[in-house]
Amino acid sequence: MSSNTLALEATGISKTFGNVIANDQINLEIKKGRIHALLGENGAGKSTLVNILFGLYKADSGTVRVDGKTVDLGRPKDAIDHGIGMVHQHFQLVPVLTVAENIVLGNEPSNKANVVDIESAKEKVRELAETYQLDVDTEAMVEDLPVGTQQRVEILRSLYRKADILILDEPTAVLTPQETDHLLQVLKKLATQGVAIIFITHKLREVLEVADEVTVMRNGQVVGSTTPAETDESGLAEMMVGRSVVLRVAKEEASPDKTVLKVNNLCVHDDRGILAVNDLSLEVRSGEIFGIAGVEGNGQRELVETITGLRNAHTGQILIGDSSITEFSPRQISELGVAHIPEDREKHGLIGAHSVADNLILNRYYKTPFSNNGIRQQKAIADYATEMVEKFDIRTPSIETPSSSLSGGNKQKAIAAREFSHDAKLLVASQPTRGIDVGSIEFVHQQLIQQRDQGLAVLLVSAELDEILSLSDRIGVIYRGSLIVTENSTDLDRNRIGRIMTTGSDST
Amino acid sequence: MPILAVALAIATGAIIIAFSGSSPVDAYKALIDGSLSDSKSIGRTLEKATPLVMGGLAVAFAFKAGLFNIGGQGQLVFGALIAGAVGYGITGLPWIIHTPLALLAGAVAGALWGAIPGILKASRGAHEVITTIMLNFVALNMTDWLASKVWREEGVIVRTPHIEESAEIPRWGEIPTGFLLAVVIAFVCWYLLRSTTFGFEIKSVGLNPNAAHYAGISVKKIVILTMAISGLLAALGGAIETQGVVGRYEPGFNAGLGFEGITIALLARTHPLAVIPAAILIGAMEAGGSMMQFKADVSPEITDIIQALILIFVATPIIVRWFLSQKEANELSVSTTWGSS
Amino acid sequence: MSVKESKSIQQVLFSKRWWILTALILVIFTLWTAEFQEANTTAVLAGTLRHSTPLVLGAMCGLLCERSGVINIGIEGQMLMSAWGGFMIASTSGSLLLGVFAGIVIGMMMGAVLAGISVGLRGDQIIAGTVINIAAIGITSFFFSLGRTLPSGKTQVIKLGPLADIPVAGRVLFSNKPITFLTLLLIPTLWFLLFRTKWGLRTRAVGEHPSAAETVGVSVIGMRYFNVMMGGGVAGLAGAYLSLEAVGSFERGMTNGKGFVALAVMIFGRWNPVGAWGAALLFGYASAVQTQFQFRDWLTNDPQFIGIIPFVVTIVVLAGFVGRARPPASIGQPYSRE
Known part of the structure; x- marks a missing residue:
């Protein structure tokens, strides 16, 4: 079964910033063709972990294996070379460049004199967009696009680099419910095509809807792994916070005046x-x-x-x-x-x-x-x-x-x-x-x-x-x-x- | 840290002197002879240090609001010229009125001149580093013209007539009274920044203009006022020089003083009181420079080199954030408002 | 189709109407003050080009740096050091070529200093540039000894065959000294590099959104070091122009604020080499206007008023354009990966 082969395996990842332990001996296994939700509240260390996997931060200790081989992820370029792509929480797109320019940046089609072949770049982006049904206008300036579309550009950028492990850091935080639904559909589709997906969120509903596997983090540590079938919203919430939380704010009826x-x-x-x-x-x-x-x-x-x-x-x-x-x-x-x-x-x-x-x-x-x-x-x-x-x-x-x-x-x-x-x-x-x-x-x-x-x-x-x-x-x-x-x-x-x-x- | 920078600069200066074929020991001995050996030379050092205190204060004060005033030179020559004009042009006043009047006239001229880059920044977003430098060139040309066409003394030399005795700042023994005035002003600046709400507003704008704006502080008003005060401080340095030392305005005098203000302000880490010893150090070099040429045959420009070296050694760790706390790094940042209004 | 095109040309003309009007007024003013004499007009235009050369070079230095996110306020000092160094090497070796080369290398070294402090050590970029300016004045004053000359004289005019004989335009454009020609070549080259090549795309990305560039494998630090050093080299060429092509000797503080005017030129030209050239010509004209005033015998007794023209124009341009032109977004901010 291909769905059981490991795409990525991280063992013993630790990272401290000053006195703060952001990641403490984290182990994580990501399978091909599966959506793996990484759940935790703000400050739990999720972003630190994926930034390490993408080579943006350097881990203090621990090893990462991609397709069974130990890899050194010192820079984002190393991660990209090993087929890891990332959709960042704060979009990493250059506002004053076009969609096509943003997607090919760093990996531009060009002639021998290093002149960028922008026409072939647009063509490649159009092909990708068609394959994955991620509709974009290649010539639009990124700053003119709504956030949902910008996110599509980020996903296309990873796919352009032939990513088969895709990390999404809080992708739904900026989306409307409808855009979120669309994104979740896209992710499911990518998974069926064999892409391994790491999906970071603190929204329980989304986890239950889309994830195949769930890893929960708290205070820089992994506190548990589960699947949506084995748990429900309140179970996940309790794992995440370490105590049962009130999901709704209690309030009286308002009595408005002047x-x-x-x-x-x-x-x-x-x-x-x-x-x-x-x-x-x-x-x-x-x-x-x-x-x-x-x-x-x-x-x-x-x-x-x-x-x-x-x-x-x-x-x-x-x-x-x-x-x-x-x-x-x-x-x-x-x-x-x-x-x-x-x-x-x-x-x-x-x-x-x-x-x-x-x-x-x-x-x-x-x-x-x-x-x-x-x-x-x-x-x-x-x-x-x-x-x-x-x-x-x-x-x-x-x-x-x-x-x-x-x-x-x-x-x-x-x-x-x-x-x-x-x-x-x-x-x-x-x-x-x-x-x-x-x-x-x-x-x-x-x-x-x-x-x-x-x-x-x-x-x-x-x-x-x-x-x-x-x-x-x-x-x-x-x-x-x-x-x-x-x-x-x-x-x-x-x-x-x-x-x-x-x-x-x-x-x- | 500043002491280390000065030591390093002096050591490097020694190597350069040795390479140029003179004895560093003789040279530095002459330098000290000419600046600190007796009451007369100490008086000369303090005299040289006076406009430097003011120039250093001007830069340091602007820094607190996140402004980099490199227009000290232009503000200074305006102050010097106007004080000179009032000093000779108005006659028959008692010194108790004439001296402060001339000082005040010079200071106001500098404040108005200094306010221009403030207004340009506040209303149009033009960065003060370029506008103050440009205004230096304009000021040098304009004062030159005023001194040669409007207030010129009869004769071949382009300069204004000697000021009335009633406008002269006397010496107090060997100690120039102007220096004491500069010290008092340094204390005033220190108190203003430390303990007043106006000082708090200035520092808030310097540290985070956006948040200051959110907190209801009028950033534009603070920028203009700070630049005006900075210009006033530099111009007072020029006025004191005219009334206490030179006795008249001569085009070309004190060229370069504005830049020394930057060295001094950074050496003092923009602390108004620390400006005083920093200015005395540089003042001593200038006072002893001619003695060095006379006794050790070393070009007095070596002191320019040493100053440049001090600046490099003192500024590098200052601008390198590693050596600083976040607070200090924020206080010493002027690049954040570049090119945006 | 042709209708649509002609309409768009009209629109372009309309949108640029103030520029066109300004240009027209300048042309008429120039011709009038030159008393409609060909020789005088040529002199004014040649003067404009001459004065614009160091400015456009300085502006290209500035935009190379700022396009990648580094403010270079030290152009003045870089130019001065190169003017001095280029002159010293040329007068010692007797080779102008070697002098120009030395000027460029010194400029690159000065660029490396700025990059080292502001990119490598993440210091404040404006203070770093100011330190370079002040240090350059001190160093060049001390190490300069009077009485040096260039054994071979300054660079000589090259005439591009019959083109150089065309009245006015030909004499202005095709009969110039080598660094001027090189500058005229450099302007379109830099434009092409910046807007058509991989390096250009990456430079712009680094200047606008460094972390975005880093996440696709572009080294922000590397790009900034490279660009600031290249910019230093261009400023070095401007310095060599001053001492070896324009004046033929070194004078104290001979840059005379040109490095700062160049920054205004860069902003006015909207961080674009071709735009900067247009702006530099305008500033060059503001300096060349002096010649015209002499033809007409204006203000000859009050040269101070002519002397301030370029500086006042710089201030006016800064005050009028800074808010409207958008600089690269990341300038002034040190970059670190974590």
Whole structure:
């Protein structure tokens, strides 16, 4: 049986970063023509393991055998030469090159003078796309493509290199339910053609649907192997987290009150001058969570940036309370009582080289008691920071530690501590749980509900549909900068949202 | 680490002196003779160090906001010229008004000149490294023109008339009062950056302009203000030089001072107080340079080489992140805003 | 078909209308100030080309580096070191060819220094470049001794047969010195290499998204070292041009800001060799305009105002174009694999 021959075998893989043990004596067997799911929560070490298999990281110890032979995977090129391909979590495509150029990069068809034969490159890509039914326009610029298509380009790139072991790192994180279904079909098809697939995810449903085998990782170790036939969602979840988890957030019925945020016919341009938010209107009331569901890049970022004063509106109106804020600076809007958890923690949420204490007062450093006539009050800052670190359980060696050395979850807690203590009436939370561990996710979710119950108006933007569904009281589905549908969350289900997110239309 | 860099540079300088056929021991002995041997030479060293403290502060201060001001030279000549013009052009004032007035005029001129690259960066995204360098050339031409056409002293030499006595900064024994002024300003900069909310805003913009913007800090305002202050600091150096040492503005004086500011700022790792000893070190080399030529027959340009070597030795580990904590590496990064507005 | 094409030509003309207008005004201005004399016009145009040569070379150095993700602020210093080194070798050996060669090699060595600090050791690229600039001033001042000359004089004009006799255009384009000709060849060559070859595709990928290039087996570090050294070589050629072709001796600080102007030229030319050539001609014209002012006896008593023209133009260009032109995405960021 060909399906039982090993394509790849890793034994005793270990890797440490500083004091953190990312991989501890990992063993993994991947069979030809099978889909092998690698399951674990954020920080479990899945990405580290596959980056080692692809030659991006160097393992401290351990061996990798491909087709029975021990191989040295010092560089990605070695991995490619041994038939290993990888679809990365953050797409590794050059935005300003075409699809064909991206696919052949590093392995270009060319004449003797090293001039790239772009026509034959396009032809080869077209053939591949046809064989595997992965439709792409070879001449399109990658930056103009939707994420689902970009992912197809990544898969084609591996197939172009004749990969028979394909690693996919969290491929469904950025996809709509419909795109995810399509991807899973593609993977099944590839498997029947003999490709061994390593499929990383933390979504249990997908594992059960598509995997032939499952390996579960936790804290850098393999904690178990199983097959979908032998287990179910809660069984997998328990293996993954090490305790039984609440898959849903418990919350009371919302009791919304006055309108806090009102957006009327808003139009906003993106950085390239293209209309990103198109005639969008919405209302968020105090005591409710309004969730915006949608594929990333449909104007969510621009909407959030305009509401928080970081970007100028083109036309339309934004009211916070009774103030029209389209001409306001970020500082003026913050003063009105708007808290903001930004999408990109490292880039926008924190000043990494500043201490935890300074980051905790970043939106209020200029006010009493932290500043007196322009002079910083070190004691008041320290006292406040100590209190916040305790209250929000931020794990840090001291309040003077640079915030860049905290873990992702603790960074997010620090931002949450700052914004939740803002005495705000509106909270704009953008991807508030991206890339943090399950414990911190639970914490942030509970905080959001708690703040809502205390009368805060919350605008929640998230690419995680489950997060939107479980937290929101009302949901708006965004597509190409417009809200297509706005309804109570109880009236919307996954499939309907998914359909609107992908097609912009509510009709079946 | 900075001391090691200086030692390495001096050792390499010795080898170069030896290769050029002179005795390194004699040369360095003469250098020390001319700069540190008695109160008179120490006074000369401090005199040389004064504009260097200011130039170093100008670069270090801008660095805190992530800005690389290499336009110190242009800002300095403007300060020197305007202080000179006010120093001779206004008469009949008591020194208690005239001296600070001339200093202030020079400082304001430098602040305005320094604000230009700040405005260009804030509003148009033009990187200050190129605009400040270009403005150096413009400033040299413009001050040259002003000194030769508008405020020229009668006679063959292109220079402004000597300033009034009431605008002169006196010496305090052998110690130039201007140096004490520079030290006071260094302390002011240090306090401003360490303990004020304005300093916090400057550092926040320098460390992460995106997050500073998110936190409601007006990055554009900080960029313009920081460049203006940086220009003010450099220009004050020029004004003190005019009023305390030269007594008038002469085109071409102090050429190259702006670049020494960079060496000093990096040698001091951008700490405002550490700028003082760094400037004294370089000032001593300049003060002793002529003695070195006189006594040991070594071209005074050897001090240029030693300075370049110090810069290489001190800058290499600074710019190499291995030797630094992440915090320091972030503080010493200016390449992140290149080419984007 | 032909209708469609002619329409697109119209569209092109329309979209470039400001360029065309600027060019027209410059042509008329040039002819007028040259008093409509052929000799004068030729002199101005030849001056434009002459002044543009070191700028376009410097800009090509800059774009070689930046296309692969490394900011090179040290072009000025690289040019100065090469101008000095090339002159010293040429005056010692008596061979101009050897001098030019030495200039290129020194430029490549300076490129290796920049790459070593900013690519190998991952230092800040702008500080590294500034250190090179300052060090170059110190080193060239100290080791230069006055009174040296070139035994064989500077490089001589080569005339390309009858082409060189065509009035104005022929005399400007086909009657030049060797490094100028080499530069005119280098511009399309570099364009072809950058946009048509494997090396070019990989260079652009490395500059835009280094980790993407690395995952398909392209060595980011290797490409950056190579490109920054090649760029240094091109800057070295510009240095050799200054001391061996333009002036015929070495002077302190003779680059006079050209390395920085070249960066503005690179940005104005949108990181494209052909675009950079167009931009360099514009800047070259801003310098050559001096000659014209002399014909008309303008500002001859206030040369300072003419002297600042190229620098002011640089600032204006930077302020007007930086936001609109998109640089390679990864410039300024050190790359490491883990």
